[in-house]
Amino acid sequence: MKRSIIDFWVGIFVVIGIICITFLSLKVANITSLSSNNSDNYTIYANFNNIGSLTTNAPVKVSGFTVGRVTSIGLDPKTYQARVRMTIDKKYEFTTDSTAEILTTGLLGEQYIGLQSGGDVDYLKNGDTISITSSAMVLEQLIGKFMTSMGSK
Amino acid sequence: MRHITNFIKTIGHPFSSLIIMLGECTRLFWYLLTGCLYSLKRPQLIIKEVYFSGVLSLLIIAVSGWFVGMVLGLQGYNTLQRFGSVSVLGSLVALSLLRELGPVLCAILFASRAGSGMTAEIGLMKATEQLDAMSVMAVDPIKRVVIPKFISGIIAVPLLTALFDTCGILGGHFVGVNMLKLDQGTFWSQMQGSVDLHNDVINGLIKALFFGFIVSLISVYQGLQAKPTAEGVSAATTRTVVHSALAVLALDFILTAFMF
Numbered sequence: 155m156k157r158s159i160i161d162f163w164v165g166i167f168v169v170i171g172i173i174c175i176t177f178l179s180l181k182v183a184n185i186t187s188l189s190s191n192n193s194d195n196y197t198i199y200a201n202f203n204n205i206g207s208l209t210t211n212a213p214v215k216v217s218g219f220t221v222g223r224v225t226s227i228g229l230d231p232k233t234y235q236a237r238v239r240m241t242i243d244k245k246y247e248f249t250t251d252s253t254a255e256i257l258t259t260g261l262l263g264e265q266y267i268g269l270q271s272g273g274d275v276d277y278l279k280n281g282d283t284i285s286i287t288s289s290a291m292v293l294e295q296l297i298g299k300f301m302t303s304m305g306s307k
Numbered sequence: 308m309r310h311i312t313n314f315i316k317t318i319g320h321p322f323s324s325l326i327i328m329l330g331e332c333t334r335l336f337w338y339l340l341t342g343c344l345y346s347l348k349r350p351q352l353i354i355k356e357v358y359f360s361g362v363l364s365l366l367i368i369a370v371s372g373w374f375v376g377m378v379l380g381l382q383g384y385n386t387l388q389r390f391g392s393v394s395v396l397g398s399l400v401a402l403s404l405l406r407e408l409g410p411v412l413c414a415i416l417f418a419s420r421a422g423s424g425m426t427a428e429i430g431l432m433k434a435t436e437q438l439d440a441m442s443v444m445a446v447d448p449i450k451r452v453v454i455p456k457f458i459s460g461i462i463a464v465p466l467l468t469a470l471f472d473t474c475g476i477l478g479g480h481f482v483g484v485n486m487l488k489l490d491q492g493t494f495w496s497q498m499q500g501s502v503d504l505h506n507d508v509i510n511g512l513i514k515a516l517f518f519g520f521i522v523s524l525i526s527v528y529q530g531l532q533a534k535p536t537a538e539g540v541s542a543a544t545t546r547t548v549v550h551s552a553l554a555v556l557a558l559d560f561i562l563t564a565f566m567f
Contacts, residue, residue: 160354160355163358163362164354164357164358164361167357167362167365167466168466170365170470171465171467171469171470175469175508177473178405178469178472178473181495181499182405182476182498182499183502183503183504183507183508209496209497210496210499211492211496212492213490213492263391264394
């Protein structure tokens with residue numbers, strides 16, 4: 155076989171290897187998020203007292219239907235609340251008095267954010283914050299409350 | 308008395324020959340290391356060997372990686388479903404591929420696909436006295452023939468392992484998300500949450516580097532040691548695959564104990 159053809163194929167082999175290593179480090183190990191930032195999405199925020207074990211990329215659901223994803227979770231340094239950033243599909247709009255709560259699929263399953271629209275006339279715009287939230291149900295705290303209420307009887 | 312000495316000889320012979328083999332391997336390794344500089348000046352030889360050992364193995368590695376990932380996805384799903392934690396399927400598939408299955412299976416496949424070929428080629432060149440002819444022409448056959456094969460194995464195995472891991476994860480994704488209808492975001496986020504770049508990805512590739520090194524060393528050693536007959540070459544090829552598989556599995560234990 156000609157030398158240049160061999161060089162070509164070996165070059166392709168090395169390129170495939172490098173692409174795979176990049177895929178493994180970027181997409182699987184997630185150095186920086188590769189998530190597609192489409193212009194069809196808008197971003198809203200919500201502050202929670204306790205997010206439980208919510209992770210980035212968790213779904214945002216309305217009536218069980220996924221409308222968006224959690225893109226990042228941070229901490230508000232003044233209020234010490236967790237600040238969750240999520241991107242929502244532009245097709246769906248929510249009123250400014252919408253509520254957000256952290257729910258769990260099954261008893262021990264993954265956690266997601268449930269949105270519920272309110273009755274206001276204005277809609278949430280890009281960068282707005284949902285003010286009415288309810289925290290994640292933490293099983294240990296529930297058990298703790300149950301134990302103390304049992305003890306006081 | 309004769310019987311007793313014979314008995315001791317038959318017991319001792321495998322051990323002493325094993326130690327002799329290790330010694331010869333080390334001597335060959337030293338010779339390969341000192342000759343590396345010469346071969347690196349002539350990259351064309353290495354590129355040709357990478358073509359035979361790496362490029363021609365692409366398909367088998369990609370396809371077997373895909374199927375291993377799909378099997379992991381199915382088996383993991385069935386087991387995790389009992390505990391209601393199907394959401395961690397992504398991290399199960401990714402971690403088992405990156406840490407263990409990727410490097411080990413890829414090295415064993417490489418030994419049977421490319422290592423056996425290296426042994427057969429060197430063995431046959433020896434049997435047909437081509438290596439001797441090179442020495443007569445003042446060309447060092449080790450530098451000209453053996454070292455490019457050795458280096459090509461070290462280059463090819465980590466790259467093939469990366470391909471194997473990638474195809475496996477995509478196969479697991481195919482089973483989990485497309486067939487079993489898990490949530491795609493959970494699949495990836497659980498994977499990204501548990502896979503660490505240094506701990507899992509880099510360590511897996513370092514493992515692959517060691518495996519590529521040991522498999523190519525065994526392959527060229529068996530080729531050079533082959534008896535210059537048809538049976539000798541065939542026996543050497545078989546030994547390459549067997550010894551490579553054993554060495555890879557044993558080395559995997561040692562590396563795992565050090566790394567994780």
